[in-house]
Amino acid sequence: MSNLLEIKQLRTSFSTLRGKVDAIRGVDLCVRENEILGIVGESGSGKSVTMKSVMGLLPKSAKVSADSLLYKGEDLLKKSEKQLQKYRGREMAMIFQDPMTALNPLRTIGYHLTEVIRRYRKVSKAEAEKIAVEMLRQVGIPSPEARMKQYPHEFSGGMRQRVVISMALCCEPSLLIADEPTTALDVTIQAQILDLLKQLKKDRGMSMVLISHDMGVMANMCDRIAVMYGGVLVEEGTVDEIFYHPQHPYTKDLLRSIPRPEITRGSRLQAIDGAPPSLHDLPAGCPSATRCAHATERCFAEMPAVTAFSATQNARCHLLAEKEA
Amino acid sequence: MLKYLVKRLLQAVPLLILITMLCFTLINLAPYDAMDAKVTDKMTPADIEQMREEMGLNDPIPVQYLRWVKGLLQGDLGQSLINRTNIATDLKEKIPNTIKLVLPAYATAFLLAIALGLIAGRYKNTWVDKLINSTASIGLSVPTFWVALLFIYFFGLKLDLFPVMGMHSLGEDSFEDFLHHFVLPYAVLTIGFLPDLVRYVRSSTVTQFDEEYVTVQRAFGSSSGTILLRHVSKNVLLPMITKLGMALPMLVTGAVITETVFAWPGIGVYFTTAIRNLDYPVVMVVLVLSGSLVILGNLISDILCAVIDPRIRIGR
Known part of the structure; x- marks a missing residue:
């Protein structure tokens, strides 16, 4: 499998009133063809910012730099805003966390879809409408013809997320980035949307990046998983490696904190002690040192290097590096 | 409905x-x-x-x-105490004069404000925005009568380009003559209406650009121009409709000061003269009229909103 997207040393910072904030501090990541890559991490760990940096969707206050940002072999960093715009939608599309605010309240669903369709295909309005109806049917919206004329407020959250997904499908992208696509939805709808995404990936052979903080969703959906913390990638591996042989202490903590049905009444949920570091005041060393039971002095002083455990799994931890050596 | x-x-x-x-x-x-x-x-x-x-x-x-x-x-608005004239007859003569002045001025200010506000909001924090926004702020704090006096001084007195009083020269009744008299009060009034509207459109545009649907549109390859014209502008214009309805009473009382400064024979001069002379039937009628127009204007803007905004469409 070749790499569709290859990120080398991505760094993103924001200039804020309280000074420069380093949100992403050197992330290496790749997305292969026809796979689902999961990015997991707590709020503020940089999951969304990483992918928004790639898409060029961050506000002007953000500064994105990287050694390279290769998409299908082309460096996105060398593209102008106009050229990047051609990539968005057609090559890589993104769907977002909150479907309630993702659509323009004053435009019909049909308008949203046909606008996107006609941007990429030279078709008449009537043809675009036909395609749009077909897309809505594909994402499981009942009586799509009638739904075309309706406005976003007449749709439920799950249905709106389906609409956004169908917008993405209209673009026929090679890479779909789903940024917590089910976080705002209730559990039954969550499962439906995730199944839909999985099905679409299978049918169309597109790659997907799924951003979530839900380990259960990850296990279910992904081929590979990247764990982010404090703006760096702490561990990366296949689903089996991450779930059965986690290496990084933070990954282990994360897995331990998944609520399990077999936990008996009265026992406490396992939480990770402490809070993620503030991006305004990042520690010099390992970002997870303050919450790590095994942390040594070195962990606080120095950012660990990446240690590889297999062709697919690697982690960023001093202790692991020492053990391997 | x-x-x-x-x-x-x-x-x-x-x-x-x-x-x-x-x-x-x-x-x-x-x-x-x-x-x-x-x-x-x-x-x-x-x-x-x-x-x-x-x-x-x-x-x-x-x-x-x-x-x-x-x-x-019964349509009997009473008599003016001073002139012994029928108030209804007076109004029939004065209101059209005021409308002739206010309507073009407000329409100009409204359209100009939409254009300037959208541009300023779209290019937030650039020099274009700073120019438009700071000019609007200054305009907002400058009283209309002062602008009127400046215009009279420079364009009327110094440059002697336009007459500074009334709607027609004595004995003249041509449209050219009207236009000639119209220019200065019209310009002053437009400048008076403009800043508030510009700032309203600008802040509304800025808010809309922060909305999530704008990011989504960008993620699907819309250019910022397309987003502005096809998505943001519609959301910005909706509250502007409300403004339009609210502006209805202005057709009567929107230019009292400007009319007075330029001795424009509209409601403004009629009203201020009545107040000065304690001509209370006139004062009451004008007050009731403008009060009723506020209610009517609100009603109209609500109805317009209901027609345009799908979220509050009624009776479905």
């Missing part, structure tokens, strides 16, 4: 009654009455008392109020 309309119209009735009551009570609380305008040196106290009786001024206030409202309902 029809049900909604009828409901809203019925709701307006008590408000209208309240407005007439308020106007009437306030004017009656003032320490003078119609007699003060009519009394001459030659009248004896007995004469005055007889006149009061004839005019019904000795009746209890509620009776007087009902008589007045009955007149209003």
Whole structure:
């Protein structure tokens, strides 16, 4: 499998009133063809910012730099805003966390879809409408013809997320980035949307990046998983490696904190002690040192290097590096 | 829709009654009455008392109020105490003059504000935005009459380009003559309306650009121009419709100061003269009229909003 997207040393910072904030501090990541890559991490760990940096969707206050940002072999960093715009939608599309605010309240669903369709295909309005109806049917919206004329407020959250997904499908992208696509939805709808995404990936052979903080969703959906913390990638591996042989202490903590049905009444949920570091005041060393039971002095002083455990799994931890050596 | 309309119209009735009551009570609380305008040196106290009786001024206030409202309902707005002219006839002559001035000025300001506001909001924090926004802020804090005086001084007096008083030269009735007189007050009034509207459109545009749907549109390859024209502008224009309805009373009272400065023969001059001369029937009628227009304007903007905004479409 070749790499569709290859990120080398991505760094993103924001200039804020309280000074420069380093949100992403050197992330290496790749997305292969026809796979689902999961990015997991707590709020503020940089999951969304990483992918928004790639898409060029961050506000002007953000500064994105990287050694390279290769998409299908082309460096996105060398593209102008106009050229990047051609990539968005057609090559890589993104769907977002909150479907309630993702659509323009004053435009019909049909308008949203046909606008996107006609941007990429030279078709008449009537043809675009036909395609749009077909897309809505594909994402499981009942009586799509009638739904075309309706406005976003007449749709439920799950249905709106389906609409956004169908917008993405209209673009026929090679890479779909789903940024917590089910976080705002209730559990039954969550499962439906995730199944839909999985099905679409299978049918169309597109790659997907799924951003979530839900380990259960990850296990279910992904081929590979990247764990982010404090703006760096702490561990990366296949689903089996991450779930059965986690290496990084933070990954282990994360897995331990998944609520399990077999936990008996009265026992406490396992939480990770402490809070993620503030991006305004990042520690010099390992970002997870303050919450790590095994942390040594070195962990606080120095950012660990990446240690590889297999062709697919690697982690960023001093202790692991020492053990391997 | 029809049900909604009828409901809203019925709701307006008590408000209208309240407005007439308020106007009437306030004017009656003032320490003078119609007699003060009519009394001459030659009248004896007995004469005055007889006149009061004839005019019904000795009746209890509620009776007087009902008589007045009955007149209003029958289209009899009363007489000016000073000129003895019929107020309705006066208004029929003055209001069109005011509209001729306010309508073009407001329309110009409205359209200009939409363009400038959208541009400023779209290019937030660039020099274009800073120029537009700071000019609007200055404009907002400058009183209209001062701008009017400046215009009179420079364009009227120094450069002698335009006349500075009235709507027509004596004996002239041509459209060119009207336009010539129209330019200065029109410009002043447009400048007066503009800053508030520009800032409104700008802040509304800025808010809309922060909305999630804009990011989504960008993620699907829309250019910022497309987003502005096809998505943001519609969301910005919706609240502007409300503004439009609210501006209805301006057609009557929107240019009182400008009209006065330029001696434009509209409601403004009529109204201020009436106030100065304690011509209370005129004052009351103008107050009731502009109050009613506020209600009507609100009603119209609500209806327009309901027609345009799919979220509040009624009766479906």
